[in-house]
Amino acid sequence: MLQISNLSSGYGDKSGYTEVLKNFDLLLEDGEIAGIVGESGSGKTTLLRTIMGELYRSDGDILHNGKSIFSRELYSEFKSKRILVRQDSLNILKPKYSVEFQLKKLYKGGKYLREDVDWAFMHLNLSQDVLEKLPAQLSDGTRHRVVLAMAAIMKPEILLLDEPTTGLDSSSILGFLNLLRDLSKSTSIIFVSSDVVPVFQVCHRIYVMKNGMLLEDGNWENLINRPYHPYTMDLVRYVPSMENRNLKYNPTDNGEDSECVFFRNCDHISDQCRTIIPYKKNGDHGYRCIRYPEWTHD
Ligand code: SF4
Helix, strand or coil, rough: EEEEEEEEEEEEECCCEEEEEEEEEEECCCCCCCEEECCCCCCHHHHHHHCCCCCCCEEEEECCEEEEECCCCCCHHCCCEEEEEEECCHHHHHCCCCHHHHHHHCCCCCCCCCCHHHHHHHCCCCHHHHHCCCHHHCCCCHHHHHHHHHHHCCCEEEEEECCCCCCCCCCHHHHHHHHHHHHHCCCEEEEEEEEEEHHHCCCCCEEEEECEEEEEEEEEEHHHHHHHHHHHHHHHHHCCCCCCCCCCCCEEECCCCCCCCCHCCCCCCEEEECCCCCEEEEECECCCCCCCHHHHCC
């Protein structure tokens, strides 16, 4: 189980610190996949990099099976148990070596398990002849799938995926989502994407972010059928169905911290929205909207 509580983090150097992620909470039970959705700049990648221990954490904690992943004694141990597949992960493939050679290297002297490779390749629609190829002989899409296969084969305890479906064709996306379902039996997975469609297809619990803040979280059925936040309502309109075709696009504009971050885009504003909005819970469904449920009757 992975539990993130009140996590704040950001980027800094000698000249100062800029907080990006603000008081973020997440609970990922074993066997579940958590999805994080939001537009670019909402803090999704910052969250993943903080879990990897790459960024300054100003507040909060992350517990894995009840132990802080930042604790001095466990830091190195957890470092080897988590993998982040970054948006630019194509670059991890070494140009001089075949794909199979690089897959064998993952086992670090242990037995090369060909059935694991076959399992990942089958889901990702990769043919066996890819194994003999050098990375330069493969298209970007194929190299991307090879990188995803490598991450899956390593079966880490925590797998963090940053926009993993970008550049994949639709049949590869479906195969990839099946692979995640299989993998989630033994791996805690956080799937970050600005494309809501694959997230709603595979994730059990979904977290909606904007401006580094959590605006809503809940199981996928509640978020799609009963969103508490108008921003979530906007996002789920893009999950395809016949009624959702030809919808008007609403460009978004960011608010200041002293008001709701969705203030300038929301059709339901009132004076109450010009304050810092607290995060509330209704059972296991969380939200950051001061006018819920009033706004649903506007
Ligand atoms: S707090 Fe106000 S501005 Fe923000 S989402 Fe709710 S109704 Fe809209």
